[in-house]
């Protein structure tokens with residue numbers, strides 16, 4: 001079990017840090033998971049996934065206690081075919097009051113498509129909206145931004161400013177992403193100042209939170225610490241989230257470092273689903289099951305997501321996609337379940 005309060009000692013300070021005033025006591029009950037499996041997890045799959053499977057995935061995730069689930073994208077189906085049909089998913093999936101179901105929007109056309117969907121499907125008074133949140137995304141490098149959205153970072157920020165304004169005018173919350181915070185598959189090592197500038201621009205246009213994407217999964221605990229330390233005094237930590245692909249198996253260590261810097265929101269993907277279509281070789285996000293196991297502690301809040309239920313969803317979706325379960329915790333729990341049931345049968 002992790003101790004309730006996590007503090008880095010002097011011995012563990014990332015190199016180059018003389019003072020560590022941002023290391024602070026974190027109440028682990030404050031940690032929030034944004035489940036991105038239905039969007040980031042599925043967008044890279046090679047075979048077409050029927051909408052019914054995507055809807056069932058979201059419904060099952062709803063029942064685990066996860067309360068923030070990214071459910072799709074209003075992006076060009078020519079660029080990311082797997083995200084076609086997000087409007088249908090929004091209108092057919094179950095919604096839990098108080099939960100958030102963000103969808104990715106790259107431009108005004110995407111936002112208008114979402115607004116038309118909301119208008120065409122009014123919900124009864126008192127029922128939760130189809131969604132109350134969009135996510136906009138940019139990158140730290142022009143090269144990645146061009147590959148992902150066919151424009152430079154400056155052009156994407158100019159485009160997103162109007163999108164964020166209009167979304168907020170329609171009562172939608174806006175979350176932001178910055179991709180390639182450490183290494184860009186096209187431009188190499190990224191200057192932290194580029195990450196900081198992009199994140200500051202997103203916060204400046206009204207994003208309530210910016211999720212920092214280690215798209216290529218190259219961060220380690222020390223680099224994570226140095227990156228977050230470089231943002232001190234420039235970006236409000238409580239408005240930052242970490243979106244950590246687990247390509248090099250470092251995501252949990254990077255979460256531990258991020259927690260010590262006061263970051264309390266982490267994106268994760270059930271079963272470790274995913275990759276990024278514009279980051280060749282990148283694997284999925286850190287698995288939700290692994291994050292829950294990592295954070296588990298003796299007294300969990302009553303409404304915390306349930307690890308066993310999330311692991312069962314990870315098993316189910318891995319079978320649906322005919323792929324190995326990428327969550328180590330998920331695999332360990334499945335093996336334990338099998339062993340217990342064999343023992344029960346032979347008793």
Ligand SMILES: CC(C)(COP(=O)([O-])OP(=O)([O-])OC[C@H]1O[C@@H](n2cnc3c(N)ncnc32)[C@H](O)[C@@H]1OP(=O)([O-])[O-])[C@@H](O)C(=O)NCCC(=O)NCCSC(=O)C[C@@](C)(O)CC(=O)[O-]
Nearest residue numbers: 074075076079080106109110148149150177179180213215
């Ligand atoms: C941004 C564009 C559209 C620009 O793409 P473009 O080709 O420059 O767009 P355009 O404005 O020239 O339009 C071209 C065609 O796309 C259509 N179009 C235009 N906009 C839309 C829209 N919103 N929805 C549906 N269709 C759209 C438009 O109507 C037109 O259709 P046509 O006349 O040829 O039939 C494109 O590059 C795109 O969709 N990119 C999305 C890429 C994407 O989804 N990437 C993955 C998500 S980001 C990610 O995974 C990283 C993250 C967030 O997880 C964090 C991390 O890990 O780093």
